[in-house]
Amino acid sequence: MAEPISLEDAKRQLRVLSTDEDAFITSAIVDARGWIENYTGLVLTRREVVEVLPCFGAQLSTWPIASIDAVTYYDTDGQEVVLQEAEYFAQIARRPAYLTAGGWPTVRDGSTIEVTMTAGFATPDAVSAFSPNLMRAMRVLVAGYFRDREGGKVAQDAEEFAKARLRNFRRWRV
Template sequence: MAEPIDLDQAKAQLRVDHGDEDDLITGLIQAAREWVENYTGLILVQRNVTETFDSLCKAQRLDAWPIEADASVSIAYLDGGGIQQELTDVRLLAGKRPARISAAIGAAWPTIYSADDAVAVTVQAGYPTAEAVPWALKQAILLHIQAMYDQGSLGSAEEAALKSLCWPFVRITV
């Protein structure tokens, strides 16, 4: 999937009408998107995300969000003999944040005895299209691009504005 803000949108924000700095601006788009993803915990560009756990319990919370209800999920782990196994009886509960995985109805998770991060859960996460990304997050990306292009860094006022735009999307954990 493409970035939530494309090169033409970024150049319009910056009032740049030449192609001399396209590589720089493309890098700023990616850096700004990554800043928003890190601050909010959201995945803006749809991709496979792998999270690791030391075991499986009845329902495991996933950090990745958003996740479509029909997203593909795979779980890999090492069995007691050190052989890689894959679970296919997985139920994805993606109606609200955080999404959860659990054993399919009528199935049970295997007992896993191994080291930390022994279970790798890979799920397709992120907004399905650039148009699906909330406008406030796109504005944050544009503001970040503008500050980095003009000043080379974020000032305190820019950072406060970015956080204000992103705040409604930040996952609060208790």
Template sequence: MTIVVTDPAVGEALTLAEARTHLRVETDLEDGLIESLIRVAREHLESATGLVLLDQGFRLFLDDWPKAHAILLRRHPVTRLDAVIVYDADGLPEEVDLASVRLDRTRRPARLIVAAIKAPARIVNGIEVEFRAGFGESGADVPDVLKRAMFTHVAAMYELRSGVPIGQQPALVPDGYDRLIAPWRRRSL
């Protein structure tokens, strides 16, 4: 199972102006660095939680239908199912009628329930599921507690800016960060 981004987010969950205000930076001399730290903080938060902060498109590749008839869409919150495609013996795509599948968005991770659907003839990546996920199109749609976690993370990385290159960030997760994101973390048994 592989998931790729097909339509990346436009912008970030925190704006440069918000981050500069939080950091009490009054000049634009380090804007490039601050923008990089915002991106690193978002990527870290999304990786730790499985969340998608801003609206994005995804494509999930599967070799075959799962035995339990439930495909886990490991991005949250899923907002829309766009297509389910099965490849035939000639390698041609055939769209599945979306009325024959059910998207369960209340569960986390969201799952796609499939009934008896034609098996793919292509051995590798014979099934593609296209969907969208994210809290919304701007940082205003992102829950405040997640933005607060990002602010604290950006501030901690900014403090270490002279000792840790941006390519090695995040070098530090600040105190309290884990408590802020705890309700959003992925849980498994």
């Protein structure tokens, strides 16, 4: 899984020439990606994601989605059931994504629906093409985490900058 920002790009941004800080910079890249994913609900690197829904017909918070790989639930007898692809339609081209069907099966009381999907941008270039603000926020977060290793004021300022840049991508819940 390629991170949206490479170690070499981050080192250029930070003006680091040696390899002494490579492990920490790599960690800062992963932390920045995770922060952005948590804040926006966007998946920046292509991977398998499992989302648990409270019921059929609920919106998916994960995006972008390349494919829905499995939809499972427990029926009224407590048996795990995997829906066949022909039993639902996945609207994944825009956000929010969701699954629809002519009629949903009855689930066991208190049960949830698990949707396993391949999600995320295919390449770092795809992230940048979607929004340069994502990449800018990620660079600022990496720099903030690098310069303020204990998570103080510099890291907080970087996160506030990222929030301002990414607010439009956030999925608000009511």
